[in-house]
Amino acid sequence: MDFGPYLLLASLEGAVGAAVLALTALGLSLVFGVMRIVNVAHGEFYMLGAVIAWWVTSMVGGHPALGFVAAMVVSPLIVGIAAAAAERLVLRRLDYDPEATIVATIGLLYVIQQLALSTYGADARPVAAPIDFRVQFPWFGYSGYKLCVIGASAVMMLAVWLVLTHTRVGLMMRATQHDPETARAFAIPVDRVYAGVFAIGAMLAALGAVLIVPIQQAHYLMGHDPLLLSFIVVIIGGLGSLRGTVLAAVIIGMSDGIISVFFSPTLAKILATLLVAFVLVWRPAGLFGARPA
Amino acid sequence: MTAMLKVEGLDAFYGKVQVLHGLSLEVDRGEILCLLGRNGAGKTTALKAIMGLVPPRAGAVMLDGVDISLLPPEDIAKEGIGYVPQGRRLFAELTVAENLEIGLMVRGAPRRARGRVLERVLDLFPVLAERLHQRSGTLSGGEQQMLAIGRALCLEPAVLMLDEPTEGLMPAMIQRIREVVLAMRAEGVAVLLVEQRVEAVLPVADRVLFVENGRSRDCVAASDLGEDHALLHRYVGVGA
Numbered sequence: 001m002d003f004g005p006y007l008l009l010a011s012l013e014g015a016v017g018a019a020v021l022a023l024t025a026l027g028l029s030l031v032f033g034v035m036r037i038v039n040v041a042h043g044e045f046y047m048l049g050a051v052i053a054w055w056v057t058s059m060v061g062g063h064p065a066l067g068f069v070a071a072m073v074v075s076p077l078i079v080g081i082a083a084a085a086a087e088r089l090v091l092r093r094l095d096y097d098p099e100a101t102i103v104a105t106i107g108l109l110y111v112i113q114q115l116a117l118s119t120y121g122a123d124a125r126p127v128a129a130p131i132d133f134r135v136q137f138p139w140f141g142y143s144g145y146k147l148c149v150i151g152a153s154a155v156m157m158l159a160v161w162l163v164l165t166h167t168r169v170g171l172m173m174r175a176t177q178h179d180p181e182t183a184r185a186f187a188i189p190v191d192r193v194y195a196g197v198f199a200i201g202a203m204l205a206a207l208g209a210v211l212i213v214p215i216q217q218a219h220y221l222m223g224h225d226p227l228l229l230s231f232i233v234v235i236i237g238g239l240g241s242l243r244g245t246v247l248a249a250v251i252i253g254m255s256d257g258i259i260s261v262f263f264s265p266t267l268a269k270i271l272a273t274l275l276v277a278f279v280l281v282w283r284p285a286g287l288f289g290a291r292p293a
Numbered sequence: 294m295t296a297m298l299k300v301e302g303l304d305a306f307y308g309k310v311q312v313l314h315g316l317s318l319e320v321d322r323g324e325i326l327c328l329l330g331r332n333g334a335g336k337t338t339a340l341k342a343i344m345g346l347v348p349p350r351a352g353a354v355m356l357d358g359v360d361i362s363l364l365p366p367e368d369i370a371k372e373g374i375g376y377v378p379q380g381r382r383l384f385a386e387l388t389v390a391e392n393l394e395i396g397l398m399v400r401g402a403p404r405r406a407r408g409r410v411l412e413r414v415l416d417l418f419p420v421l422a423e424r425l426h427q428r429s430g431t432l433s434g435g436e437q438q439m440l441a442i443g444r445a446l447c448l449e450p451a452v453l454m455l456d457e458p459t460e461g462l463m464p465a466m467i468q469r470i471r472e473v474v475l476a477m478r479a480e481g482v483a484v485l486l487v488e489q490r491v492e493a494v495l496p497v498a499d500r501v502l503f504v505e506n507g508r509s510r511d512c513v514a515a516s517d518l519g520e521d522h523a524l525l526h527r528y529v530g531v532g533a
Binding site for chain 1: 344345346366367368369370371376378382384385386387391394395396398399444448
């Protein structure tokens with residue numbers, strides 16, 4: 001294959017990775033932005049989403065699309081409820097202390113991971129793609145499902161943006177982000193906003209996982225890479241900046257895909273981590289983060 | 294008739310440090326009570342304790358005869374207390390319209406009623422109407438203060454609490470804010486005003502309550518204060 005088509009293939013792979021990464025990182029960014037909490041267990045919510053998706057699709061018979069649609073609904077729902085429970089039972093009792101919540105979410109990471117290992121097992125299990133068609137380019141055929149993943153992710157991110165900017169709930173979330181005390185003085189139920197944001201953040205990770213699971217198999221250790229890459233994206237994009245998060249996800253996801261195809265996945269991770277180091281040196285607040293006054 | 298806002302024996306702490314020691318005050322409908330005292334006397338904490346932001350450990354906050362001191366903080370504003378915090382505390386990244394919307398959401402009034410309230414607030418502060426879609430952090434200091442007051446008025450408060458609203462503003466702005474506060478009094482709103490500077494208080498206040506070390510001390514009519522320099526000297530340290 002010539003270089004041009006090869007690059008196109010690599011870019012498509014990169015775009016799929018970027019789409020899922022953007023969704024996952026958006027969840028992490030939202031939680032960090034509004035609650036000022038570093039959620040180390042974010043990758044495990046992603047893994048949980050994939051495992052539940054496998055479980056749901058294997059329970060629902062008939063056409064694969066049926067099971068997949070059910071997984072799209074059930075998996076984020078269960079993950080959201082689990083996250084809200086964790087918020088109530090753990091984070092809230094720590095009073096959202098920045099350091100304590102890091103340690104607590106590390107604990108949560110292992111609890112979820114080991115629960116998955118002891119119930120789901122150590123196997124990697126595939127989920128059938130809901131649609132099965134190939135888009136034929138002049139040089140190669142490409143999975144139609146993968147192209148749909150890019151579209152679905154874009155639609156969901158648009159939905160998050162619309163909720164944040166055009167609804168009352170979104171206004172409450174943004175007000176809480178800027179000044180929780182004053183938000184409380186204006187009757188905004190900050191506690192419920194926190195629980196909701198933590199649940200939504202986890203649900204975005206779960207949605208990303210459901211989209212990826214027909215491409216990558218569900219496995220109890222699959223949360224590591226998304227966590228690392230999400231952190232990289234959130235740091236490069238600027239803490240709390242959704243626009244920066246999406247843009248950084250595209251940069252990191254695309255370069256991860258392209259470098260993985262041409263060279264090796266390890267080199268891709270090395271370069272991404274190096275990029276974080278440089279961003280932290282020259283623009284500590286990230287590309288789009290507000291600079292401290 | 295009971296007072297609109299009656300605070301009795303309020304104790305409040307920051308961690309282990311007691312800031313309020315049995316503070317009491319009373320504001321009637323259509324009255325402006327000013328809390329006057331030195332820096333750190335507990336004036337701001339008194340307002341925060343009324344809002345539930347610093348939960349009072351003892352005492353009662355009676356709003357129109359109902360004790361609201363046990364309500365969760367996010368329910369207190371709904372009872373009709375509009376709060377203009379010290380330093381304005383706008384949601385700086387949000388637009389002017391969004392800041393006002395947050396005030397309008399408090400009472401959960403129907404859409405049409407909210408439109409009417411918003412119109413009234415914009416009549417009081419026409420400059421805000423021109424800047425509805427501007428980020429509030431980019432407004433001038435005076436405009437920000439107007440927005441902070443406008444946001445509180447959007448919940449149609451029965452009690453309006455302002456914490457040093459004229460701090461650092463130009464005389465023309467101070468005059469405008471004074472007029473709005475007097476207009477609220479004329480409509481029967483109970484106004485609780487915190488100030489440090491005597492000259493900002495005397496033209497508007499009906500009564501002045503001196504606060505010292507978290508305790509309420511003498512309470513006098515503002516008109517009597519002109520002659521009685523001893524009180525001012527004792528509590529604020531001005532010989533005026």
